[in-house]
Amino acid sequence: MKVCVIGAGYVGATTAACLAELGHNVCCIDIDEEKVDKINAGSPPIHEDCLKELLQKHVGKRLRATTDYDTIADSDVCFICVGTPSGPNGEIDLSLIKAASKSVGITLKNSENYHVIAVKSTVVPETTQNVIIPIIEEHSQKKAGADFGIVMNPEFLREGNAIHDFMHPDRVVIGELDERSGEIVAQLYKDLNAPMIRIDLKTAEMIKYASNAFLATKISFSNEIGNMCKMLGIDVYDVMRAVGLDQRISPHFLQAGVGFGGSCFPKDVKALIHKAEMLGYQPKVLKSVMDVNEEQPERMICLLERRAGNISGKKIAVLGLAFKNDTDDIRESRAIPAIRMLLEKGGNVSTYDPLANENMRAIFPDVEYCHSAKDALKDADACLVMTEWEEFKKLGDEFNVMKNKIVIDGRKVITPRKDIDYEGLCW
Numbered sequence: 480m481k482v483c484v485i486g487a488g489y490v491g492a493t494t495a496a497c498l499a500e501l502g503h504n505v506c507c508i509d510i511d512e513e514k515v516d517k518i519n520a521g522s523p524p525i526h527e528d529c530l531k532e533l534l535q536k537h538v539g540k541r542l543r544a545t546t547d548y549d550t551i552a553d554s555d556v557c558f559i560c561v562g563t564p565s566g567p568n569g570e571i572d573l574s575l576i577k578a579a580s581k582s583v584g585i586t587l588k589n590s591e592n593y594h595v596i597a598v599k600s601t602v603v604p605e606t607t608q609n610v611i612i613p614i615i616e617e618h619s620q621k622k623a624g625a626d627f628g629i630v631m632n633p634e635f636l637r638e639g640n641a642i643h644d645f646m647h648p649d650r651v652v653i654g655e656l657d658e659r660s661g662e663i664v665a666q667l668y669k670d671l672n673a674p675m676i677r678i679d680l681k682t683a684e685m686i687k688y689a690s691n692a693f694l695a696t697k698i699s700f701s702n703e704i705g706n707m708c709k710m711l712g713i714d715v716y717d718v719m720r721a722v723g724l725d726q727r728i729s730p731h732f733l734q735a736g737v738g739f740g741g742s743c744f745p746k747d748v749k750a751l752i753h754k755a756e757m758l759g760y761q762p763k764v765l766k767s768v769m770d771v772n773e774e775q776p777e778r779m780i781c782l783l784e785r786r787a788g789n790i791s792g793k794k795i796a797v798l799g800l801a802f803k804n805d806t807d808d809i810r811e812s813r814a815i816p817a818i819r820m821l822l823e824k825g826g827n828v829s830t831y832d833p834l835a836n837e838n839m840r841a842i843f844p845d846v847e848y849c850h851s852a853k854d855a856l857k858d859a860d861a862c863l864v865m866t867e868w869e870e871f872k873k874l875g876d877e878f879n880v881m882k883n884k885i886v887i888d889g890r891k892v893i894t895p896r897k898d899i900d901y902e903g904l905c906w
């Protein structure tokens with residue numbers, strides 16, 4: 480099939496490369512010329528494992544990128560994968576998806592073909608029906624369900640494992656306005672060995688939010704238990720290892736620590752809270768999930784002050800800037816509030832991340848960015864570990880270059896040693 484993918488970020492670039500791998504002819508559309516040029520040169524616009532290999536295999540054959548929306552006219556399906564960030568009150572900011580929908584509508588106006596628009600961006604329930612369809616109808620002068628098709632096809636990939644997750648999904652959810660639209664998109668995924676859920680538009684939208692909110696809840700729940708364990712002298716990892724063996728619970732997302740970040744969990748939970756409040760409902764569980772998450776970085780700074788005393792004038796090494804391992808994405812990374820607090824308290828911050836130094840430089844231009852953990856640790860008065868990078872698990876003698884070997888671990892990745900003053904956040 481001929482497919483367009485609007486937005487060449489983490490979801491769009493992955494979707495485009497994977498659909499090409501599945502045998503479809505794919506064109507990626509982005510307003511960012513640099514990303515378009517990178518894709519056409521076979522170079523990934525974002526860091527994602529295996530993405531480079533797929534781009535180099537398919538660019539120039541089944542895959543290309545452009546800034547030109549007209550290419551949609553010649554396609555069967557177009558996926559909308561633009562960002563849906565948080566507005567000032569936690570509400571979903573639909574400005575990018577509204578702009579993309581308008582561009583799609585304008586293009587469809589002069590097209591004779593039947594197209595299906597697949598909304599892959601995460602949008603709160605009722606958005607496809609009440610916001611996206613009316614915009615496309617207005618600008619195309621066509622009727623959804625008759626002249627063009629529409630589905631809401633949420634994406635569940637994890638950054639860092641995006642290609643694998645796209646090709647091996649736990650389920651494919653297709654929220655459809657009508658059977659014809661759903662059937663065409665279902666055909667795109669027919670070679671994936673995954674259960675397919677065909678449902679209505681707003682249920683598909685809610686499935687995505689419920690999934691992310693539940694995973695975020697598991698993390699905040701583990702953190703709350705972890706905070707109590709810390710007071711009781713219990714290692715929460717021992718507790719959760721046993722808890723997770725219960726098949727009703729599962730071992731995933733029970734790792735207590737400095738909390739969740741990233742482009743999805745914080746903004747999606749906030750958007751769901753806002754949607755609930757618009758409906759006149761107070762979502763108490765979801766609000767607590769966010770509250771616990773916000774407090775975890777503060778807890779790390781408290782532990783640091785208890786060990787190292789006044790932070791003012793001290794050099795603090797921050798290891799890990801990405802919101803999780805195996806990505807360069809720093810959106811809502813827990814390192815951001817931690818570094819901000821350290822700077823407010825007069826600390827001198829040196830940092831290291833295997834992939835995310837440059838992205839973080841845009842937020843904190845005056846912090847010292849190092850090429851290795853050892854460089855960041857040199858002469859430091861203390862160290863905070865913020866991201867669960869595999870290479871941090873191997874750190875040992877590198878701590879010897881610190882002035883004071885105080886290590887506050889927010890992810891349980893450092894192996895405690897007799898000669899380091901180690902403290903875990905929840906253990």
Ligand code: NAD
Pocket residue numbers: 485486487488489490491508509510511514560561562563575578579582599600601602634635636637638742743
């Ligand atoms: P992103 O910011 O990495 O990428 C979005 C891309 O869209 C950017 O390259 C931007 O230049 C482009 N864009 C913006 N407006 C455009 C327009 N009008 N026309 C063409 N291109 C335009 O975002 P992302 O992380 O890929 O997320 C996209 C959506 O998918 C969001 O709704 C997000 O919540 C959802 N999602 C993200 C993940 C994830 O792990 N990142 C997982 C599942 C779902």
